[in-house]
Amino acid sequence: MTTESQNKVDIAVLDKIIADCGGDKSHLIAMLQKVQEVYRYVPEDAMIYIGTKVEDLSPATVFGVATFYAQFSLDPKGKYEIRCCDGTACHVRGSMPVINAIKAKLDLKDGKFTTDDGLFSLETVSCLGACGLAPVVMVNDKVYPQMTSDAIKVVLDTILQEENK
Amino acid sequence: MELSIDIQKEQEIAQEEIKNQGFRVLVCGGTGCVANGSEKVMAKFRELGANVSTLSAHDKMTVVPTGCHGFCEQGVLVVLPEQHTTYVKVKLEDVEEIFNSHIVGGKPVERLLYVDPKTQQHVMKNDDINFYAKQTRTALENCGHINAESLDEAIAVHGYEALSNILKENNPDAVIQEVLDSGLRGRGGAGFPTGLKWKFTAANKGGKSYVVCNGDEGDPGAFMDRSVMEGDPHKLLEGMAIAAFAIGADEGYIYVRAEYPLAIKRLRKAIADAEERHYLGKNIMGTEFSFTLHIKEGAGAFVCGEESALIASIEGERGMPRPKPPFPANKGLFGRPTLINNVETLANIPVIMRKGAKWFSSMGTETSKGTKTFALTGEVNNTGLIEVPMGTTLREIIFDIGGGIRGGKKFKAVQIGGPSGGCLTEEHLDLPMDYESLTKAGAMVGSGGLVVMAEDTCMVEVARFFMNFTKNESCGKCVPCREGTKNLLKILEKIVKGKGEMEDLEILEDLANTVKDGSLCGLGKTAPNPVLSTLKYFKDEYIAHIVDKKCPAGVCTALKTIKIQEDKCKGCTKCARTCPVGAIEGTVKQPHHINQDKCIKCEACLNNCPFKAIVQE
Structure with a gap:
């Protein structure tokens, strides 16, 4: 536990999350989702706190659940979370060139998935359920249909322009 | 009542x-x-x-x-x-x-x-x-015709009518009998008779029991459950209430995957609206019957579509399957008897109760009754969501409803049933789509994803793709699935890289059968299906990769060779400047050539050559 990470979690926020979820261990996944909503990832101290505070849980159990589900990230995600679909329909219609174009554009390589400025993070998901519009990319809650390596560059440029305003 | x-x-x-x-x-x-x-x-x-x-x-x-x-x-x-x-x-x-x-x-x-x-x-x-024109819609009958966020519009098209009749008659056993008579089978994949599941769960009546709706639609290429939850949420709620009444439950959960934010939003609204008007919640329609519904959001784990893993996930634990027996009907959620049905299965219930078991069982084949939704995607002209009577042939679906293959390409295969299913070929086009015929052919109805593939799809690469998926999604609890999928993927990766040997095919088949026989849950038991079905129907493509070191579809990067045709090259140097790894050499106005050891086959030179002198072999 480093001092840096201690500064990142706010006990009052965590207490509220636990209370909102009824304080019951069966709502652990919902608690972690709320923690991730606040911090854009699940900080180690948040896991330790919830594991100690909630009855019948331990930090080890919380860590086990957080690492089991793909949605939870133990490292910070970007302000813009890019979810690129590589489900069957998207794969057949060419999602790999789109994923590669994003990686090239954002200089994400060697397993790195968040940009240095913390603006973007990229993950590949298995299906977003919009297979009729393959290949699909989702940036936060917005779905972009029928992507190509050129089209996604335009999407990213538009976001960058907004940010630089 | x-x-x-x-x-x-x-x-x-x-x-x-x-x-x-x-x-x-x-x-x-x-x-x-x-x-x-x-x-x-x-x-x-x-x-x-x-x-x-x-x-x-x-x-x-x-x-x-x-x-x-x-x-x-x-x-x-x-x-x-x-x-x-x-x-x-x-x-x-x-x-x-x-x-x-x-x-x-x-x-x-x-x-x-x-x-x-x-x-x-x-x-x-x-x-x-x-x-x-060629569809028959049951589960999807209202999708697209009503305001998905309005309880009144749902009621206008017979919403909650079946529930009202059932409560009036007050005979749970008759409800179960009607579902049994309809011949409805689980639409989530395995095709277990729904009425039987209800009967087994109802046999444990007395204490607390639950109804759980499986909305963890994880199969890539399937989105029928999403469409029902988004387009006609009240039909699902009514189906769940009817199930709860029949088996004597008073509480239920809908488990929805986190990738479906719109479905979660609409379901939440639908539950709140229905509770306010007493179609759900305490004392439904003024009777003694109460049924409270909760929504549980998943967190991105494919294995949670397996019923015992889903139960573990609702309880807040790692979503790992549990050995069966005990079955959920006896000991499920929080240790209590639990009925788990898929979204589409439950959406069929109100229609069956309203129009009768006879009407439903008049559609379909001898063993597979009613209609089934399919998500038609891939290299087909009309992609989208369809619903047809069971027993409709693949040809009717792909060529009549789907309008044939896009871009005038040739049909090669259709992948059915997601990562648990298999690839079927031209010879299966006239196969009736029902549970038995598809299983016999080495595929399965599964959730109903149909991904159409054309001549330029590499079947070995498809098998690798699915194995990569199941390897990532294996929960790691049982050895055959955890280690088996990993090693199956290793062999497939070797083959697509052109480093395969003929004996790999034997090991592949052997290992696939071991994983199939030895795994604990449905994920592992079906994970080898894409490998086994492509080995069965496309063995020549495997052999081409191994013996000839060629990918017939021209997909596998490692087996491609990019070449400059000397007679067409003008020596403009554009390719040499474009190449990201400096693999192209040559002097100005002289034909260039590619150093194959350095080439990463990115095709940047091929796409940029002004004289079309660069080709892929």
């Missing part, structure tokens, strides 16, 4: 209200069309409608956001129900023309109608579009 709600009367009121909406404009508000900008289209229609006081025979216009129409390829879809007109690919800038010409002027806008790819004719009516 005495009911405090007269559903017939409620229905009449709701239908009257729809009439009072005046001119109805239905705009698809499913995930696909929202992505294509349907919210802006709706806003524009509303803006135009508000300013005009005289609308052909109506005094006002109402824009209705509906659920998925299924024809996602053609979105944004706009339907004028009274005029029997469907507009496709509507953009924001088209709205004014539709409004002025058709809604006010009564003259359809021809250029926005669907064009039949075979006849090149404009088609106006929904029923005349081949994609819709």
Whole structure:
């Protein structure tokens, strides 16, 4: 536990999350989702706190659940979370060139998935359920249909322009 | 039982209200069309409608956001129900023309109608579009026709009518018998008879029990459950309430995957609305029957679609399957008897109860009754969501409803049933789609994902793709699945890289069968299906990769060779400058050549050559 990470979690926020979820261990996944909503990832101290505070849980159990589900990230995600679909329909219609174009554009390589400025993070998901519009990319809650390596560059440029305003 | 709600009367009121909406404009508000900008289209229609006081025979216009129409390829879809007109690919800038010409002027806008790819004719009516004409909709009957966020519109189309009748008659056993008689089988994958599941769970009546809806639609390429939850949420709620009444449960959960935010939003609203009007919650319709529903969001784990893993996940634990027995019917959620059904299965229930088991079982084949939804995607002209009677052939689905293969390419295979299913070929096109026929052919109905593949898809790469998926999603609890999928993937990766040996094929088949036989849950038991079915039907492609070191479809990067044709090369040096790894050498005005050891086959040179001198072999 480093001092840096201690500064990142706010006990009052965590207490509220636990209370909102009824304080019951069966709502652990919902608690972690709320923690991730606040911090854009699940900080180690948040896991330790919830594991100690909630009855019948331990930090080890919380860590086990957080690492089991793909949605939870133990490292910070970007302000813009890019979810690129590589489900069957998207794969057949060419999602790999789109994923590669994003990686090239954002200089994400060697397993790195968040940009240095913390603006973007990229993950590949298995299906977003919009297979009729393959290949699909989702940036936060917005779905972009029928992507190509050129089209996604335009999407990213538009976001960058907004940010630089 | 005495009911405090007269559903017939409620229905009449709701239908009257729809009439009072005046001119109805239905705009698809499913995930696909929202992505294509349907919210802006709706806003524009509303803006135009508000300013005009005289609308052909109506005094006002109402824009209705509906659920998925299924024809996602053609979105944004706009339907004028009274005029029997469907507009496709509507953009924001088209709205004014539709409004002025058709809604006010009564003259359809021809250029926005669907064009039949075979006849090149404009088609106006929904029923005349081949994609819709050949379908029979049960679970999806209301999707696209009603406002997905309105309880009243659901009631107007017989919503909660079946529940009301059942509560009046007050005979749970008769409900179970009706489901048994209908022949309905689980639509989530395995096809277990739904009535039997209900009967087994009802046998443990007495204490606390639960109804759980499995909305963890994780199969890549399937989105029927999403469409039901988004487009007709009340049908699912009614189906769950009927199930709860039949098995004696008073509490239920809908487990929805986190990738479906819109479905979660609509379900939450639907539950709140239904509880407020006593169609759900405490003392439903004034009777003693109570049923409280909760929503649980998943967190991105494919294995949670397996029922015992799903139960573990609802309990807040790692979503790992548990050995069976005990079955959930005896010991499920929080250790209590639990009925778990898939979204589509439950959505069929109200229709079966309303129209009768006989009606339902008159559709389909000997062993597979009723209709089934399929998500038709991949290299097919009309992608989207369809519902057809069980036993419809692949040919009818792909070529009649789907309009054939896009870009005039040749049909090669169809992958059915997601990562648990298999690839079927041309020889299976006339196979009736039912549980038994597909299992016999080495595939399965599964959730109903149909991914059509054309001649330029590499089947070995497809097998690798699926194995990569199941390897990632294996929960790691049992050894055959955890280690087996990993090693199957290793061998497949070796083959697509051109480093395979003939004996790998034997090991592949052997290992695949071990994983199939030895795994704990459905994920592992079915994970080798894509490998086994491609080995069975496309062995020549495996051999081409291993012996000839060639990928017949030209997909596998490692087996490609990029070459410069000396006679066409003018020595402009553009390729050498484009190459990211400096693999191209040559002097100005002299033919260049590619150093194959350095080449990463990115095709940057090929795409940039002004003289088309670079080819892929």
